[in-house]
Amino acid sequence: MSEEPSPGPLNRTALYPFHVARNAHLVPFAGWEMPLYYEGILPEHAAVRGHLGLFDVSHMGILSVRGGHATELLSRRTTANVDRLVPGQVRYSFLLDSNGAIVDDLLISRLDTGADPARSYLVVPNAGRTPLIFDLLREHRRPDTEIARHNGAVAILAVQGPAARATLERQFPWRLADLAPYHLRRFPLESATPSDGALDVAVPSTLKDGVLVSRTGYTGEAGYELFVAGDRAVAIAEALVGAGARPCGLGARDTLRLEKGYLLSGQDFNHDRTPLEAGQDRFVDLDHPFVGRETLERQREEGVAVRLAGLTVEAAGAIPRHGTAVFAGDRPVATVTSGGLSPSLHYGIALAYLPRALTEPGTPLEVEIRGRKVPARVAKLPFLTAASARR
Numbered sequence: 400m401s402e403e404p405s406p407g408p409l410n411r412t413a414l415y416p417f418h419v420a421r422n423a424h425l426v427p428f429a430g431w432e433m434p435l436y437y438e439g440i441l442p443e444h445a446a447v448r449g450h451l452g453l454f455d456v457s458h459m460g461i462l463s464v465r466g467g468h469a470t471e472l473l474s475r476r477t478t479a480n481v482d483r484l485v486p487g488q489v490r491y492s493f494l495l496d497s498n499g500a501i502v503d504d505l506l507i508s509r510l511d512t513g514a515d516p517a518r519s520y521l522v523v524p525n526a527g528r529t530p531l532i533f534d535l536l537r538e539h540r541r542p543d544t545e546i547a548r549h550n551g552a553v554a555i556l557a558v559q560g561p562a563a564r565a566t567l568e569r570q571f572p573w574r575l576a577d578l579a580p581y582h583l584r585r586f587p588l589e590s591a592t593p594s595d596g597a598l599d600v601a602v603p604s605t606l607k608d609g610v611l612v613s614r615t616g617y618t619g620e621a622g623y624e625l626f627v628a629g630d631r632a633v634a635i636a637e638a639l640v641g642a643g644a645r646p647c648g649l650g651a652r653d654t655l656r657l658e659k660g661y662l663l664s665g666q667d668f669n670h671d672r673t674p675l676e677a678g679q680d681r682f683v684d685l686d687h688p689f690v691g692r693e694t695l696e697r698q699r700e701e702g703v704a705v706r707l708a709g710l711t712v713e714a715a716g717a718i719p720r721h722g723t724a725v726f727a728g729d730r731p732v733a734t735v736t737s738g739g740l741s742p743s744l745h746y747g748i749a750l751a752y753l754p755r756a757l758t759e760p761g762t763p764l765e766v767e768i769r770g771r772k773v774p775a776r777v778a779k780l781p782f783l784t785a786a787s788a789r790r
Contacts, residue, residue, distance in 0.1 A: 412457035413554040413629035417636050421646055429527035431458040433649055440650035444742045447618050447655055451560035453644040454652055460529030461553050465519040466544030473507055478674060480684040484509040489581040489615055491682050493674045499694025501668040503528040508583050525664040554632035559622035570642045583613035619659035658741055660709060660780035666721055667736045667750055678707045705752040709778035712747035712766055717773040719749035724767040727757060748782045
């Protein structure tokens with residue numbers, strides 16, 4: 400579980416006092432000091448699958464893009480046809496290099512109401528890629544397009560698990576029943592009536608008395624991500640813990656996302672794989688021009704040589720990790736990009752880019768663990784289908 404490290408002193412999120420007060424085990428992660436766990440990865444994983452967990456994900460990039468050419472910029476630089484987004488819609492997408500390789504995956508949310516021709520978006524890239532994405536967007540923007548970063552002034556709390564909606568509605572006067580997956584809405588903290596106003600480029604000031612609630616997450620369970628003013632983050636987190644949410648760290652976040660086959664920046668892609676090789680075809684809109692499109696069109700027509708697939712390793716004590724070698728007979732065919740012991744399934748699971756001929760579920764392979772080859776089998780993704788999952 401690692402994003403690319405960043406040199407220099409570590410940043411701290413607005414929730415750092417919350418982590419210290421609850422004796423979190425803090426570790427460096429992508430330039431930030433973040434909780435790996437509080438009481439343990441396994442109980443935190445179980446809390447999210449069975450009830451409710453609370454994560455600090457304020458280390459993720461928090462960028463606003465607003466202006467007359469904001470839509471054109473984001474459409475040209477990502478695989479999403481951003482012009483098709485309606486107000487309040489969230490889109491998972493990829494930013495590619497000129498060869499079609501994934502630089503980062505990110506969420507793009509449309510924040511304006513449509514009343515103004517100048518559109519406004521919230522862009523959330525991975526923590527370790529944020530400086531690169533910020534600089535790249537600024538470099539390619541038109542003069543009428545403003546780009547700002549709001550880390551520190553804004554915090555993100557991920558409320559994930561089967562009890563997420565009921566707990567949030569009990570704790571705050573919000574009606575969330577009609578908030579569809581991959582949509583967001585702004586709620587005043589003291590009112591059940593959603594705001595009709597756009598969350599424009601002044602993100603921090605807009606959140607002084609409200610919360611931006613996004614029905615998104617990285618766990619595969621029903622859940623929400625709350626964008627809140629940094630100076631209110633600790634109080635909101637404490638209120639959620641008091642309502643039954645369990646504080647969770649990066650360790651559980653990693654095991655949860657792996658069970659769902661979600662990609663991890665810096666491991667499952669690192670400027671080396673295209674979205675089609677990563678099995679993310681549904682998040683590529685080929686109906687608009689974007690950087691890297693030519694490669695993806697060719698791969699769509701000819702097929703990819705390798706494709707991300709799941710592996711299960713059920714031998715007792717055999718746990719595949721990042722870098723584990725994968726064999727077909729005596730021939731090495733891949734290395735594991737992400738792997739570990741599934742707390743829900745109680746055996747090893749992994750992701751690897753396999754030759755296309757070997758990606759059929761059920762295909763027998765082997766992995767080399769501590770110098771010994773053990774049986775593995777190609778598995779259909781996701782490894783786990785959670786009853787409350789809506790992603």
